[in-house]
Amino acid sequence: MTVVDDVREVIEEVRREVSTLHSELVRYGLVVWTAGNVSARVPGRDLMVIKPSGVSYDDLTPSNMVVCDLHGKVVEGEHAPSSDTEAQAYVYRKLEHIGGVVHTHSPYAVAWAARGEPIPVVTTMCADEFGGDIPVGPFATIGDDSIGRGIVDTLAGSRSPAVLMKNHGVFAVGPSARSAVKAAVMCEDVARSVHLSYQLGQPIPIPSSSVDALYDRYQNVYGQR
Numbered sequence: 001m002t003v004v005d006d007v008r009e010v011i012e013e014v015r016r017e018v019s020t021l022h023s024e025l026v027r028y029g030l031v032v033w034t035a036g037n038v039s040a041r042v043p044g045r046d047l048m049v050i051k052p053s054g055v056s057y058d059d060l061t062p063s064n065m066v067v068c069d070l071h072g073k074v075v076e077g078e079h080a081p082s083s084d085t086e087a088q089a090y091v092y093r094k095l096e097h098i099g100g101v102v103h104t105h106s107p108y109a110v111a112w113a114a115r116g117e118p119i120p121v122v123t124t125m126c127a128d129e130f131g132g133d134i135p136v137g138p139f140a141t142i143g144d145d146s147i148g149r150g151i152v153d154t155l156a157g158s159r160s161p162a163v164l165m166k167n168h169g170v171f172a173v174g175p176s177a178r179s180a181v182k183a184a185v186m187c188e189d190v191a192r193s194v195h196l197s198y199q200l201g202q203p204i205p206i207p208s209s210s211v212d213a214l215y216d217r218y219q220n221v222y223g224q225r
């Protein structure tokens with residue numbers, strides 16, 4: 001009996017979900033080659049499911065997703081996990097309400113990250129999804145806790161479900177992996193719109209009371225009940 005046998009069905013379900021969600025990164029043009037990844041927490045267990053490292057998006061299947069503990073150690077899987085596993089494991093350890101983490105190098109968001117500049121809240125979509133500016137986290141290299149710490153510390157001061165890690169890319173989080181993917185998609189769209197706006201001149205800020213109202217409505221009223 002392995003450590004995951006008692007949650008076999010749950011693990012299989014999370015494997016399917018994580019594998020399928022990767023196609024959304026391709027569909028929305030957020031990734032190239034094998035860069036980027038999606039992970040999900042296994043509900044009720046200190047485990048996560050994440051993309052294998054260096055495997056083409058075309059070749060991702062539920063069975064080659066990797067199950068790790070929340071220190072990034074492989075629990076089940078034929079492949080090495082994504083090189084971002086330790087960063088994402090750190091996020092799951094520190095933020096118990098987070099069920100999914102997504103990482104991309106989507107081009108417009110990376111352009112902002114390379115400048116070390118938050119994306120200002122100058123569109124209603126940014127207010128709706130991010131509740132303010134999309135913040136910038138520190139420059140951090142792979143290999144220890146520094147990316148994970150940068151994500152958690154930066155998100156602590158913000159309502160945003162996405163952070164631009166300086167000179168790097170987007171880390172998006174959510175209560176589910178699907179909501180984290182949505183935040184990554186929205187982040188790139190906002191980054192593109194605001195970049196285009198700057199090409200035309202100076203975008204107009206949205207007053208903070210209106211940002212609050214938009215965020216509240218979108219988070220609590222918008223959509224199907």
Ligand SMILES: [Zn+2]
Pocket residue numbers: 036103104105168169
């Ligand atoms: Zn990266």
